[in-house]
Amino acid sequence: MDEKAKKKTLRPDRVPVGERSPLERVEDFREVPLGYTLDQAKDEADRCLNCKKRPCKRGCPVGIDCGGFVDRVSKGDIRGAVKLVKEKNLLPAITGRVCPQADQCEGPCLVGKKGASIGIGNLERFVSDWERKHGEVLPDKAPPTGMSVGIVGSGPSGLTVAADLIQLGYGVTIYEALHEPGGVLIYGIPEFRLPKAIVSEQIDGLRRLGVEIKLNQIIGKTLTVDEMLEMHDAVFIGVGAGAPIFMDIPGENLIGVYSANEYLTRSNLMRAYSFPEWDTPMFLGKRIAVIGGGNVAMDSARTALRLGADEVVLIYRRSLEEMPSRDEEIRHAEEEGLRFELLKSPTRIIGNGSGRVTSIELISMELGEPDASGRRRPIPVAGSEQIVEVDTVIMAIGQQPNPMIAATTPGLKTDKQGYIVVDKETMATTKEGVYAGGDIAGFGASVIRAMGDGRKAALAIQDYLVSKNTPDRESAS
Amino acid sequence: MPEIAEKEVLTPQIVRLKVIAPDIAKKRRPGQFVILRVDKRGERIPLTIVDSDPREGTVTIVFQVVGKTTHMLSQLERGDKILDFAGPLGKPTEIEQFGTVVVVGGGIGTAVAFPIAKGMKEAGNRVIAIVGARSKDLLVLEHEIAAVSDEIVVTTDDGSYKRPGLVTEPLKEYLDRGEVDQVVAIGPVPMMRAVSELTKSYGVKTLVSLNPIMVDGTGMCGACRVAVGGKTRFACVDGPEFDGHEVDFEDLTMRLTAYREHEKQSYNQYLEYHKDK
Ligand SMILES: Cc1cc2nc3c(=O)[nH]c(=O)nc-3n(C[C@H](O)[C@H](O)[C@H](O)COP(=O)(O)OP(=O)(O)OC[C@H]3O[C@@H](n4cnc5c(N)ncnc54)[C@H](O)[C@@H]3O)c2cc1C
Ligand SMILES: Cc1cc2nc3c(=O)[nH]c(=O)nc-3n(C[C@H](O)[C@H](O)[C@H](O)COP(=O)(O)OP(=O)(O)OC[C@H]3O[C@@H](n4cnc5c(N)ncnc54)[C@H](O)[C@@H]3O)c2cc1C
Ligand code: SF4
Ligand code: FES
16 A cells, blocks of 8 residues: 555444335436435545555456546545546536446545445535536547548437547537437436436537537438438447347236336436326326336336336346345335345246237246356246236346348348447458447446447557548558 | 428328438338328337339328328428438349239228339239229329239228229139239238138238338337247338238237327327317
């Protein structure tokens, strides 16, 4: 430990963040944590040892100097803190709310060895909220290069590529299939966890920088990637992995069975929770089963609780320890009344004469040897079937790539599961001038990972365009 | 935002719009559809592209007013804009030279069947159109479809126009004469089901176009899943056309009822609100 760190007395507990009470918040879709005040933020930041090794920075997938910005917060230099964060991450209001910090920057934090790690996520959220209130810290823009890049998809990877390239002087056009930009940030992650106004503001910021966003453009249908290459000097594909997976068990077509994608899209993108003020309907069940254990399952379950369900059960085939969702979400969901059925898996869904769900049959599981993912494999226990009465079932067991782009883009290689094959360092695909990242590149699914891919791709696209437009010396002389 | 270039009221309940959408007009092939939204709180609804003119940059849609969104769409006039208009979606119809193709259209399904009849004709097939409606005032595109067919039979359930009865009767006569190589049937689910059951006994391949409820129309939500040949398929990306002999019509009929009550509530509230104005 270095000099400065040694001098500080260690405070083991975090400054708590205010949260709305569970009873109040399950009644609406407003955000759950209230965020730090300036004093609270300074107080929390003051716990940081500002250690030289900066394990926090190495834990961050895009290498934000966490200790550095936390130090600025402790000194009251919030504008400076924003600047430092934004050097690596242009959308901190989003990542501050949805990153799995416990597994990233906060995981290796030195203070965490003796007590609770520094609340880096909460502080990141604080500085970005401060920025929204006190005026945007606009990055400098390079002179125009006269070249342009087309981006497919407006999720976090596409938005990052857009932000980086516009600052480097490239024209940027985003083509988005849906009628609102933002990808999963808009149609997937619910309002109470990531307010839509924040996502819209961040996107409007990009528009102010000059990014053009074309909505209702389905690449592979309205236009092809090859046609985009005729209009632009390079293309980035950030379409996510949005196709829902079903379990292939009997009864999955009954009315009341939703993919999490459909359930969340109806609620978030189409605002079905405001039916009939908004036109899109949704079946508001009273007893709901959610299948899965990730963020998607947790978001579906907490949405269901807010839509007025009497009981929501989460059915997960492993145990609580293996659950991939963010810890904070599991805690919030528990407080809001979610019931967990662990080590269970559905075998069939049962309906009535008019095709509506009435119950679901589960089978108990026990954990065997570790599988390829390193987690213990769940094995069904023969004869342990049980029936649970429900009227709605939400399948949140994963997503897979949509084949639309691959099928219409000759020369673009995908792997067996349909993910686009890219070079890990440059995000270049097998097709010249075409780059890809985010969930469609298949290295795991998180917002920050998608942004990290976007940053790498933007740099590689710049290199590519510079070299493409520099006449090589021999022919020039 | 795409602008409406022409509007024509075909029957009191059925409207034709020509919409300026050059990218879609250029790409679109028979069998494909668009998803549109009329209002910023509105639902996304699928409608077939009935025709397109790539030079002019327009596409044509024909729709029946059955609920709130189609009602609002029918209120738009020439020069108005449609908020969101995305496409062309779905797989195009497989059009080849099959020989003799019977295209059966029921009700508003005739509008969906028209581009397929036209495509089949252009590919060198002999096209026989059988067009049915409940009554004369629900019949659409009779002359358009006649112009791209070698023969046309028109039926009305109530006998108010041309041949009385159901479309399956003339179809059976053609099948009995053994002249039919392929059938395409588009209309209400019971009609497509009846046609498929009939042609199955003759072993004549039959395409039907399914109309499950959709949200995104790009394969992202699974709302449009249908059971075909014992497998779950997404109509928006794997269809909307499927082999009629493989489709589980019972499953489709059931899923279409999912939001009946909601749809009624939404439409009634809308009508109520506008009555006062
Ligand atoms: C419910 C839910 C909760 C989540 N919670 C978290 C969390 O708490 N923390 C976290 O880090 N991660 C979370 N994730 C994962 C995270 O959201 C994703 O990893 C991330 O959004 C992927 O970003 P992306 O850039 O690859 O694209 P996406 O966000 O998937 O966006 C892709 C965009 O491309 C568009 N598109 C697709 N096909 C086409 C086409 N052919 N033409 C044009 N546009 C197209 C789509 O409409 C979409 O807007 C969650 C995901 C879900 C679904
Ligand atoms: C691929 C496809 C192509 C279509 N092409 C045409 C077309 O060319 N012309 C046309 O008039 N209609 C077409 N439809 C049907 C059209 O989408 C519906 O009539 C429309 O969504 C009704 O919306 P609404 O808000 O006016 O009525 P709602 O109030 O939503 O519904 C009223 C009635 O329409 C039925 N309905 C609701 N949604 C759908 C749906 N997606 N498909 C079928 N029925 C539905 C309901 O069961 C109900 O009986 C097509 C449907 C699909 C899936
Ligand atoms: S946040 Fe933790 S790891 Fe990072 S500098 Fe501060 S004490 Fe060190
Ligand atoms: S409409 Fe969503 S997958 Fe087909």
